[in-house]
Amino acid sequence: MSKRLFVLKAVLWGFVGVLTVVSVSRFVYGLGAVTNLSDAAPWGLWIGFDVMGGVALAAGGFVIAATVYIFGLEQYRPFVRPAILTAFLGYIAVAVGLLYDLGVPWHIWHPIRYWQYHSVLFEVAACVILYLTVLTLEFAPVVLEHPRFSKPLFRAVLRSLKKVTIPLVIAGIVLSTLHQSSLGSLFLITPYRLHPLWYSPIIYVLFFVSAVGLGLMMVILESLLAGLFLNHKVHTRLLSGGSWQSVLFVIELAVSAAIPASLLLFKSVRSSIGGLALCAALSVAGIVMYRLDVAFVAFSRPAQLSYFPSWMEFAVSLGIVAAAALTFIFFVEHFRVYAAEDIAPGDVPVPSYDPATLHGLLPQKLAAPQRFSAMAIAAAACAVLFLPNEAVTGVVPAHTPVAASRTVDAIPSARPGGGRKLELSNPAADLPGSVPVLMIDGNRNGYPVLFDHEAHEARLEGERSCVLCHHLNKPFDENTSCFECHRDMYEPAAQFDHSLHVRELNGNAGCVECHAESGSAKRQESSVACSQCHANLVAPSPHIEAPGDVWQLAVGYMEAMHGLCVRCHESKVTEEPDDHPAALDRCDTCHDADRQLDLQRLEPRPAGRR
Amino acid sequence: MNDYVAILNDTTRCTGCEKCVAACKAEYELGRDRPWRGQGEVGALSATRFCTVIRRPGDHYVRQQCRHCLEPACVSACLVGAMQKTPEGPVVYDRDLCMGCRYCLAACPYGIPRYDWSDRVPYVSKCTMCVDRIKAGMVPACVEACPEEATIFGSRTELLAEAHSRIRSNPNKYIPTVFGEHEVGGSSVLYISDIPLDFLAWQADLGTQPLPERTWAALHKVPPTVAGGATVMAGIYWVIGRRMMLSARTGSDSAPPDAGSEEERGGP
Numbered sequence: 001m002s003k004r005l006f007v008l009k010a011v012l013w014g015f016v017g018v019l020t021v022v023s024v025s026r027f028v029y030g031l032g033a034v035t036n037l038s039d040a041a042p043w044g045l046w047i048g049f050d051v052m053g054g055v056a057l058a059a060g061g062f063v064i065a066a067t068v069y070i071f072g073l074e075q076y077r078p079f080v081r082p083a084i085l086t087a088f089l090g091y092i093a094v095a096v097g098l099l100y101d102l103g104v105p106w107h108i109w110h111p112i113r114y115w116q117y118h119s120v121l122f123e124v125a126a127c128v129i130l131y132l133t134v135l136t137l138e139f140a141p142v143v144l145e146h147p148r149f150s151k152p153l154f155r156a157v158l159r160s161l162k163k164v165t166i167p168l169v170i171a172g173i174v175l176s177t178l179h180q181s182s183l184g185s186l187f188l189i190t191p192y193r194l195h196p197l198w199y200s201p202i203i204y205v206l207f208f209v210s211a212v213g214l215g216l217m218m219v220i221l222e223s224l225l226a227g228l229f230l231n232h233k234v235h236t237r238l239l240s241g242g243s244w245q246s247v248l249f250v251i252e253l254a255v256s257a258a259i260p261a262s263l264l265l266f267k268s269v270r271s272s273i274g275g276l277a278l279c280a281a282l283s284v285a286g287i288v289m290y291r292l293d294v295a296f297v298a299f300s301r302p303a304q305l306s307y308f309p310s311w312m313e314f315a316v317s318l319g320i321v322a323a324a325a326l327t328f329i330f331f332v333e334h335f336r337v338y339a340a341e342d343i344a345p346g347d348v349p350v351p352s353y354d355p356a357t358l359h360g361l362l363p364q365k366l367a368a369p370q371r372f373s374a375m376a377i378a379a380a381a382c383a384v385l386f387l388p389n390e391a392v393t394g395v396v397p398a399h400t401p402v403a404a405s406r407t408v409d410a411i412p413s414a415r416p417g418g419g420r421k422l423e424l425s426n427p428a429a430d431l432p433g434s435v436p437v438l439m440i441d442g443n444r445n446g447y448p449v450l451f452d453h454e455a456h457e458a459r460l461e462g463e464r465s466c467v468l469c470h471h472l473n474k475p476f477d478e479n480t481s482c483f484e485c486h487r488d489m490y491e492p493a494a495q496f497d498h499s500l501h502v503r504e505l506n507g508n509a510g511c512v513e514c515h516a517e518s519g520s521a522k523r524q525e526s527s528v529a530c531s532q533c534h535a536n537l538v539a540p541s542p543h544i545e546a547p548g549d550v551w552q553l554a555v556g557y558m559e560a561m562h563g564l565c566v567r568c569h570e571s572k573v574t575e576e577p578d579d580h581p582a583a584l585d586r587c588d589t590c591h592d593a594d595r596q597l598d599l600q601r602l603e604p605r606p607a608g609r610r
Numbered sequence: 611m612n613d614y615v616a617i618l619n620d621t622t623r624c625t626g627c628e629k630c631v632a633a634c635k636a637e638y639e640l641g642r643d644r645p646w647r648g649q650g651e652v653g654a655l656s657a658t659r660f661c662t663v664i665r666r667p668g669d670h671y672v673r674q675q676c677r678h679c680l681e682p683a684c685v686s687a688c689l690v691g692a693m694q695k696t697p698e699g700p701v702v703y704d705r706d707l708c709m710g711c712r713y714c715l716a717a718c719p720y721g722i723p724r725y726d727w728s729d730r731v732p733y734v735s736k737c738t739m740c741v742d743r744i745k746a747g748m749v750p751a752c753v754e755a756c757p758e759e760a761t762i763f764g765s766r767t768e769l770l771a772e773a774h775s776r777i778r779s780n781p782n783k784y785i786p787t788v789f790g791e792h793e794v795g796g797s798s799v800l801y802i803s804d805i806p807l808d809f810l811a812w813q814a815d816l817g818t819q820p821l822p823e824r825t826w827a828a829l830h831k832v833p834p835t836v837a838g839g840a841t842v843m844a845g846i847y848w849v850i851g852r853r854m855m856l857s858a859r860t861g862s863d864s865a866p867p868d869a870g871s872e873e874e875r876g877g878p
Contacts, residue, residue: 028730030728030732032727032728038727039715039723039724042725066843069847070843070846070847071846072847072854102710103709103712103725103731103732104708104709104732104733107708107709110709111689111709114690116691117829118826119688119713119825120829121688121713122689122690171840173839173843174836178832178836182828185825185828188827189717189824189825190717191813191821193716193812201827394730566758
């Protein structure tokens with residue numbers, strides 16, 4: 001084994017190692033734990049690269065098969081097997097990538113049973129399943145030629161497979177034409193989200209044409225790489241016969257087509273390995289870029305909900321490709337994939353392989369496999385170290401960094417109903433009676449609040465309560481946020497805007513304005529009545545009964561007006577129109593532009609708090 | 611025209627009390643909203659909030675919910691039939707069929723379906739228009755809860771007539787179109803409003819062509835592609851094979867006939 005190949009294999013095994021680690025997180029904790037996908041970006045790197053890019057990269061299979069078998073261009077026959085193998089592995093990789101991306105991967109077989117012919121994605125799924133079958137049959141002869149399968153049964157299967165080569169090739173061409181183009185048709189239904197530069201009513205034609213180009217270039221690139229790493233002869237002689245959005249679009253066109261096409265006009269480029277490799281790599285990169293752009297880069301979403309794939313998404317994409325590449329190398333090393341002439345199955349030259357031992361299936365140096373697995377394990381270990389919290393513990397509510405806690409001086413005072421109230425004191429004043437009190441960023445929102453640690457400890461049953469907030473101080477452990485216990489903090493109430501009050505009352509320092517009773521949990525039930533601040537919001541009318549005995553909350557003016565006045569007026573206006581003017585049953589009586597200010601003035605709001 | 615059930619939202623009547631949201635949450639036991647990553651804000655549509663009220667400048671409140679399109683893009687997109695349009699009109703989701711491809715999220719012109727990204731086994735969630743309540747002869751929970759009759763329930767024909775009569779009787783107040791009457795083929799949830807509602811969709815002018823028609827334009831080319839592709843390929847194979855055979859028979863040493871070599875060069 002050459003040193004180059006050894007290094008390549010080690011690197012590929014490293015990617016596979018990382019893949020295994022990320023896979024555990026993906027399948028234990030779900031998509032949210034490892035991807036940056038969101039409702040605004042439902043499709044990301046895995047669909048763009050593994051599925052759409054993977055299918056396009058595998059287009060070489062049907063293009064080369066058509067060139068050789070249908071159009072009779074026999075000189076390209078050496079490329080048939082590597083192209084079919086690439087396509088086969090590419091589609092396997094697509095299926096594996098889908099298993100990662102689907103939310104309910106064990107339902108992947110559902111399209112086989114629940115036909116929905118109106119869905120483009122169904123057509124893609126059906127074609128991919130059928131084409132994978134065709135590719136298996138097309139590639140099977142390569143495996144069956146191997147001396148291990150010399151039994152008469154295998155020989156019979158091999159002979160019959162060879163007889164149906166042409167129908168298989170034609171089926172493969174038709175199926176590929178359909179789903180290569182349909183991957184573009186998928187986006188016909190998103191005219192409002194896909195950027196106009198990419199959206200086109202004939203996007204399926206563009207996808208098909210680019211897939212044909214990509215397929216050819218991929219075969220060239222792959223055979224050059226195989227030549228580099230596997231010491232097989234490169235057939236250059238045959239090949240030499242042959243906005244940010246707008247900026248992105250121009251780059252994409254230049255890289256995928258214009259630059260390689262211009263370069264290939266020069267004979268010196270066509271006939272040099274480096275030039276060919278450059279052109280093929282540019283085309284491959286450019287057309288994969290086309291797929292990525294359509295899948296998620298040029299797919300509109302609100303500006304504040306951006307999407308960039310997480311490193312774990314890249315790791316899965318690279319890992320699957322690496323695994324496919326290793327499989328490719330395996331087949332090239334142990335089967336007759338690259339062969340200049342077609343040899344009858346009977347007289348296959350036996351490679352460095354002895355059916356009696358397993359030795360031939362392993363690389364020359366026995367130590368090598370151990371080194372590869374060491375590489376995979378080392379890479380996996382590194383990946384574990386870099387896993388973010390969510391991939392280790394599952395998805396948790398989004399947290400912002402916590403400001404460090406500190407101790408401040410505060411003056412305690414007795415609170416009616418028990419407990420104590422804490423107020424910040426000026427450290428310079430050195431007031432008598434001030435005590436050190438913790439100030440913590442309890443909700444990780446950058447607003448440190450006075451935190452009465454003693455009171456919490458006393459209320460939560462003393463020392464046994466530590467773990468309620470401090471957990472066990474394991475790695476990645478964080479203290480409990482205030483809202484984990486004070487559960488109604490983010491609850492929307494019918495008329496009460498909690499976050500507005502938090503803002504108006506100077507952030508978390510203002511909690512005690514309403515939640516004055518420190519002995520109980522901070523809930524709606526235990527807060528002060530709205531009327532304590534908003535005295536004029538309660539209509540002093542004998543007709544309205546404030547349900548004061550239920551919650552200590554007054555009936556808001558809005559609820560009284562909407563629930564009682566307006567509803568009653570609406571019925572009265574129709575029943576006794578003479579006694580009741582119609583004005584009060586109409587919203588715009590109060591809610592019109594001129595009187596907006598009146599409605600918003602909630603006196604007596606303490607002055608200077610706005 | 612099919613007389614589907616429908617909901618009419620009159621944004622001039624909505625005061626943003628969110629009783630509809632509370633009723634919806636109670637009906638489906640959705641629980642609290644939590645500040646999960648990637649959901650914008652806590653009050654936005656999410657896996658725990660099938661409908662929400664969007665506050666617009668100037669104390670305007672607009673309820674956001676599934677539009678239950680007459681020709682839904684999500685139903686057309688779904689490859690396993692997890693999204694279905696019921697005969698009554700509501701578009702419903704069956705999690706037992708869903709494979710989690712999220713094509714419906716990408717396809718919806720209004721960006722309605724939500725995915726529970728925090729779940730190990732995530733599913734799509736969206737408003738069902740309370741189809742079970744409708745079948746039982748009740749009105750949707752949100753409609754029942756609205757204290758202002760800002761959202762009302764009825765047959766689509768009735769509600770369209772009501773919407774137009776409200777616009778006619780108060781032409782200075784309303785924008786003179788019913789949002790949802792024709793957009794992408796029309797929807798079962800209609801809006802009349804005094805402010806533009808283009809923020810409810812991905813694009814201001816959606817046009818009237820139903821989205822499924824755009825994909826159908828490509829899909830109906832599939833059978834001819836199969837038949838034509840297979841025939842052309844088989845034909846080329848036969849013609850080229852025969853020419854090569856003939857040229858081999860007439861003289862294996864000489865160059866092949868000109869016509870044949872031209873044909874060969876035409877390959878991809």
